[in-house]
Amino acid sequence: MNKTRLEAFSDGVLAIIITIMVLELKVPEGADFNSLKPLIPIFLSYILSFIYIGIYWNNHHHMMHTVKQISGAILWANLHLLFWLSLIPFVTAWMGENYTAPFPMLLYGVNLLMAGIAYFILQNIIIKKHGPNSILAKAIGKDYKGKLSPILYLTGIGCAYFSPLFSGVIYLLVALIWLIPDKRIEKIIDNE
Amino acid sequence: MNKTRLEAFSDGVLAIIITIMVLELKVPEGADFNSLKPLIPIFLSYILSFIYIGIYWNNHHHMMHTVKQISGAILWANLHLLFWLSLIPFVTAWMGENYTAPFPMLLYGVNLLMAGIAYFILQNIIIKKHGPNSILAKAIGKDYKGKLSPILYLTGIGCAYFSPLFSGVIYLLVALIWLIPDKRIEKIIDNE
Amino acid sequence: MNKTRLEAFSDGVLAIIITIMVLELKVPEGADFNSLKPLIPIFLSYILSFIYIGIYWNNHHHMMHTVKQISGAILWANLHLLFWLSLIPFVTAWMGENYTAPFPMLLYGVNLLMAGIAYFILQNIIIKKHGPNSILAKAIGKDYKGKLSPILYLTGIGCAYFSPLFSGVIYLLVALIWLIPDKRIEKIIDNE
Amino acid sequence: MNKTRLEAFSDGVLAIIITIMVLELKVPEGADFNSLKPLIPIFLSYILSFIYIGIYWNNHHHMMHTVKQISGAILWANLHLLFWLSLIPFVTAWMGENYTAPFPMLLYGVNLLMAGIAYFILQNIIIKKHGPNSILAKAIGKDYKGKLSPILYLTGIGCAYFSPLFSGVIYLLVALIWLIPDKRIEKIIDNE
Numbered sequence: 106m107n108k109t110r111l112e113a114f115s116d117g118v119l120a121i122i123i124t125i126m127v128l129e130l131k132v133p134e135g136a137d138f139n140s141l142k143p144l145i146p147i148f149l150s151y152i153l154s155f156i157y158i159g160i161y162w163n164n165h166h167h168m169m170h171t172v173k174q175i176s177g178a179i180l181w182a183n184l185h186l187l188f189w190l191s192l193i194p195f196v197t198a199w200m201g202e203n204y205t206a207p208f209p210m211l212l213y214g215v216n217l218l219m220a221g222i223a224y225f226i227l228q229n230i231i232i233k234k235h236g237p238n239s240i241l242a243k244a245i246g247k248d249y250k251g252k253l254s255p256i257l258y259l260t261g262i263g264c265a266y267f268s269p270l271f272s273g274v275i276y277l278l279v280a281l282i283w284l285i286p287d288k289r290i291e292k293i294i295d296n297e
Numbered sequence: 298m299n300k301t302r303l304e305a306f307s308d309g310v311l312a313i314i315i316t317i318m319v320l321e322l323k324v325p326e327g328a329d330f331n332s333l334k335p336l337i338p339i340f341l342s343y344i345l346s347f348i349y350i351g352i353y354w355n356n357h358h359h360m361m362h363t364v365k366q367i368s369g370a371i372l373w374a375n376l377h378l379l380f381w382l383s384l385i386p387f388v389t390a391w392m393g394e395n396y397t398a399p400f401p402m403l404l405y406g407v408n409l410l411m412a413g414i415a416y417f418i419l420q421n422i423i424i425k426k427h428g429p430n431s432i433l434a435k436a437i438g439k440d441y442k443g444k445l446s447p448i449l450y451l452t453g454i455g456c457a458y459f460s461p462l463f464s465g466v467i468y469l470l471v472a473l474i475w476l477i478p479d480k481r482i483e484k485i486i487d488n489e
Numbered sequence: 490m491n492k493t494r495l496e497a498f499s500d501g502v503l504a505i506i507i508t509i510m511v512l513e514l515k516v517p518e519g520a521d522f523n524s525l526k527p528l529i530p531i532f533l534s535y536i537l538s539f540i541y542i543g544i545y546w547n548n549h550h551h552m553m554h555t556v557k558q559i560s561g562a563i564l565w566a567n568l569h570l571l572f573w574l575s576l577i578p579f580v581t582a583w584m585g586e587n588y589t590a591p592f593p594m595l596l597y598g599v600n601l602l603m604a605g606i607a608y609f610i611l612q613n614i615i616i617k618k619h620g621p622n623s624i625l626a627k628a629i630g631k632d633y634k635g636k637l638s639p640i641l642y643l644t645g646i647g648c649a650y651f652s653p654l655f656s657g658v659i660y661l662l663v664a665l666i667w668l669i670p671d672k673r674i675e676k677i678i679d680n681e
Numbered sequence: 682m683n684k685t686r687l688e689a690f691s692d693g694v695l696a697i698i699i700t701i702m703v704l705e706l707k708v709p710e711g712a713d714f715n716s717l718k719p720l721i722p723i724f725l726s727y728i729l730s731f732i733y734i735g736i737y738w739n740n741h742h743h744m745m746h747t748v749k750q751i752s753g754a755i756l757w758a759n760l761h762l763l764f765w766l767s768l769i770p771f772v773t774a775w776m777g778e779n780y781t782a783p784f785p786m787l788l789y790g791v792n793l794l795m796a797g798i799a800y801f802i803l804q805n806i807i808i809k810k811h812g813p814n815s816i817l818a819k820a821i822g823k824d825y826k827g828k829l830s831p832i833l834y835l836t837g838i839g840c841a842y843f844s845p846l847f848s849g850v851i852y853l854l855v856a857l858i859w860l861i862p863d864k865r866i867e868k869i870i871d872n873e
Contacts, residue, residue, distance in 0.1 A: 117311075120690055132771065132774045137782070162760075181476075188344075206328035299554075303550075306546060317512065380536075383508055387514045398521070498695070501693055568738075572728075575699065579706045592713050
């Protein structure tokens with residue numbers, strides 16, 4: 106059972122998600138700078154989600170690199186992750202159009218949290234399949250980032266009612282923490 | 298004649314189908330929880346169709362794994378399957394927006410039935426090409442799931458006029474039956 | 490210089506073209522059978538274009554199978570073909586919504602003709618690169634289909650003003666002629 | 682660390698960008714030739730952007746061919762390039778609908794400039810990783826095209842306020858300069 110198609114399908118879905126988000130940048134009626142102004146928050150939320158999908162693709166790329174056998178459980182855990190990521194364009198557009206409202210900001214955080222949980226499940230299924238001495242298990246190590254992210258997401262979700270802007274800053278902070286690709290895996294692969 | 302491009306093209310089409318369905322989740326006008334409420338049935342039908350496309354991708358993955366030679370007949374039977382699956386976003390959106398109406402619920406079932414028939418045709422052409430002792434022929438065996446599904450689809454279609462909700466439950470039931478990837482093929486491949 | 494990415498990119502574009510066409514099947518307002526009726530001509534034109542894209546993918550698949558070296562000219566001739574095919578969703582939707590009007594039917598034929606010419610150019614560049622004794626040159630042979638198609642397209646285009654329906658029948662006829670994959674290439678490859 | 686997925690993901694994103702641009706060609710209300718007229722500038726800007734995405738895909742193809750090792754920096758520089766290219770459908774549609782207005786024409790040029798800078802950064806990171814004697818470093822050489830393009834983009838951006846049409850001609854000129862694939866790389870690869 107090879108992993109090529111799993112990667113190809115995931116790449117396809119992630120490539121489409123990252124690209125159709127731009128369809129939410131509706132062409133404005135006017136032709137001057139002012140007609141672009143309402144698009145600025147939508148554009149900023151597009152950048153944030155672009156970075157998130159980029160991070161997921163990046164880490165997915167690294168994680169799958171360590172996978173040797175694909176099982177039914179891995180296939181479905183991967184689809185589960187893609188499901189939550191497929192909702193990102195929707196919550197991004199809603200947040201972009203209502204960036205001062207608490208609920209869209211909260212929902213964006215919930216979506217990030219669910220995607221994070223789905224990634225965590227996929228990661229654990231792969232480790233279980235390949236054993237505690239596998240490259241991935243060693244590479245993850247204590248998984249500080251993986252443990253910190255849900256706490257930050259929950260903080261963002263909890264704060265959305267009081268300050269949507271603050272929640273947005275938290276979501277950006279998590280993105281920046283992850284922006285650096287998983288050096289740990291790269292390092293351990295090099296040592297093998 | 299290699300099968301790589303057939304798989305790549307199918308993966309591409311399935312990845313796009315599964316992702317553009319989310320475009321039917323139109324960003325609501327308001328920014329509170331109530332403005333999301335009308336989207337709930339559309340969201341639920343999105344989940345159902347996501348699972349179905351996931352199942353088709355999954356089983357297609359397993360089936361193609363056993364294929365050694367691609368013929369013109371296989372290419373067209375595959376395109377025929379993709380045709381019916383490409384209509385899923387349309388029937389999903391229509392059903393989601395009219396979940397209490399019989400006809401959209403009936404049409405969703407008809408689409409599932411046609412996709413099931415197209416899959417059955419593809420499967421039989423592959424078996425014919427590779428012989429009754431091929432991995433796929435052995436793996437399919439008595440094909441209980443494949444025989445049960447059209448009966449359930451027809452039940453759902455027939456009941457739509459009396460209870461659209463009941464039809465929806467039936468379609469969900471078929472999805473749950475198939476959710477488990479085809480262990481039969483995995484098993485026989487391992488024994489080879 | 491390998492051909493894998495050329496095939497992957499072409500597969501991607503063709504997969505997207507064939508799938509986004511379904512977005513023109515707008516979800517109707519009503520929920521009964523009558524509300525589907527206006528969609529029937531759009532659906533029929535979708536089927537026709539689906540078959541055409543399928544044929545192009547199929548023949549592209551066979552043709553690229555014979556290619557050994559990719560040159561800049563092949564890359565651009567391939568992009569030129571993809572350009573005309575990328576317009577198919579537009580002319581399909583326009584024709585579907587105005588199936589009794591001559592001009593949309595004429596434009597559909599013009600698009601098919603331009604795609605056919607682009608395919609012909611690509612084919613000739615590949616043959617020139619690989620020599621008159623290459624697999625493709627032998628397989629094409631007298632290329633009856635390739636010579637008949639533009640004549641039929643021109644007939645369809647010329648008749649659109651008098652009978653749009655007749656033009657549609659001609660376009661369907663060309664599709665049926667091509668529906669059978671290029672046995673000629675398959676045959677010669679088998680003999681090599 | 683292999684480059685296959687980087688290429689596959691980039692191909693996917695570029696294939697989607699080049700194809701969804703056609704969605705901006707909205708099906709007109711009428712069915713005669715006159716109803717197509719307002720689409721002509723949108724169509725022309727579609728052709729221009731199609732050529733640009735084609736050039737980027739083409740050069741990306743050549744550049745990645747010389748890459749032996751993928752690093753985190755290359756991954757993110759590549760995503761940065763894809764980000765700017767993902768905005769092309771938006772600026773294309775806006776320019777097409779307002780081809781006599783200075784600001785949309787200026788923004789199109791800014792987007793081309795940013796994509797050019799992103800490509801330049803990616804190129805430099807790859808050269809740094811592979812050394813000054815790498816195929817790419819030798820192939821780029823003095824990089825006349827790469828140095829001329831930003832100057833021309835800036836000219837187009839600067840002139841947009843006085844003559845949007847002139848800016849459009851400049852953007853077309855840059856496309857024509859690049860239309861020829863990078864013979865330099867092809868040549869040096871052949872000599873290796």
